[in-house]
Amino acid sequence: MDVSSIAAAASANSASQLQTQVSxxxxxxxxxxxxxxxxxxxxxxxxxxxxxxxxxxxVIDTYA
Structure with a gap:
């Protein structure tokens, strides 16, 4: 894995957590x-x- 894919995965995870918190x-x-x-x-x-x-x-409850 290169650095950009790791950063993208971390960003997606963060966005997912934020969406869950908002929901x-x-x-x-x-x-x-x-x-x-x-x-x-x-x-x-x-x-x-x-x-x-x-x-x-x-007492008879007539509303029941």
Missing amino acids: VSVLKKAMDVQETHALQLLAALPPTPSGPVGATGG
Whole structure:
């Protein structure tokens, strides 16, 4: 191997590592956005009504 091919291989490896780091960073940001949106959706849900207590003392969940 000559010096130029070694340098080209090192450069390609460095570029590949940078691309991987950028991809992971973008993925983490996308997951953070999804988490934020999921929390907003959960916060927007109406509270579950407490139904009347039946003869057995249980509550029937009509939203399930």
